[in-house]
Amino acid sequence: MIGGKSLQQNLLPRCLDIAIEEDISFREGLPLDYLHYMGLAHSDVENPKRDEFIKKITSLMTTMIQNYSPVDAACDQMGKQVIIDSLPPVLTDVEKSCSIHGHGEKWDDVRKCVKGNMEVEPDTMVKLIRKGCLRLVREDDSVCIYHNLENARVYHGREPQFIEISPELAPAVEFLLHSYPEYVSVDSLPSPSVDENVEIASVLYDKGLLITGEPLESVHVDDSDDDDNCVTNDDDNF
Known part of the structure; x- marks a missing residue:
């Protein structure tokens, strides 16, 4: 899975950049009070706001992967x-x-x-x-x-x-x-x-x-030249 890991490391940052650029949902601000119910201290506390926040993040991640993944470019x-x-x-x-x-x-x-x-x-x-x-x-x-x-x-x-x-x-x-x-x-x-x-x-x-399919033939300027397959430097003629 080393190759798969490298591919995802290459893919995901670009995927996020594209989503932020093209979809306003990824540029919206976070709720002003999100630190009051998100984080380790709140992970075991039931809170509708917490559930809604996680649902929104999950939805954005799904949208990002489905709609904005430049998989071919990453490959x-x-x-x-x-x-x-x-x-x-x-x-x-x-x-x-x-x-x-x-x-x-x-x-x-x-x-x-x-x-x-x-x-x-x-x-x-x-x-x-x-x-x-x-x-x-x-x-x-x-x-x-x-x-x-x-x-x-x-x-x-x-x-x-x-x-x-x-x-x-x-x-x-x-x-x-x-x-x-x-x-x-x-x-x-x-x-x-x-x-x-x-x-x-x-x-x-x-x-x-x-x-x-076959070896190419050499070309030269003058077919009558005694030096076959030879292109003369014009500078030598002066």
Whole structure:
């Protein structure tokens, strides 16, 4: 029950805050004479006022739990802590070859260019690299994706790693979570537009959270360039 205890400790203070904010009953003052019949010295004394006071408190507590409990939000905070505490996943060679972990942009000192530039396209097939490697959490007016891909091997050796996204892109992340372990095309994500689908997929891919159905091909500026898969730094041309 340690987990259940922690969940309730997280849930109840927020539950009370919401109830006080939204329901005037939780902001009413206490009876002026309540100390005359409440407390240890009065616990064995029969008193209609005492009975009414306890009934009112019980009713408020029931209303608070039934109507103002942000259970999902509390569970997300628990899940966020699990992500913060966990180690990054161990990836297979195949997973590395189909993700940023086996590719990524690198500067070539010899040819003076960027190698390994990858781009996600609308028809790219993708899935999360692990379902348990991220948690979607609403915090105030923003939505954050907490992940463990960049966690240190030393416990809490790094600050919590997260990506802040617009609320409009959150359904795309939810879709990937619910689709796992199946691959889905980027253009099938439920964002407002294809461009936004590519945007969120690219952000997740660049952070190492997505794996593609096949290794992505490197892109380069000029197909006629002798240095294949190499993006030249324009500053070197002057």
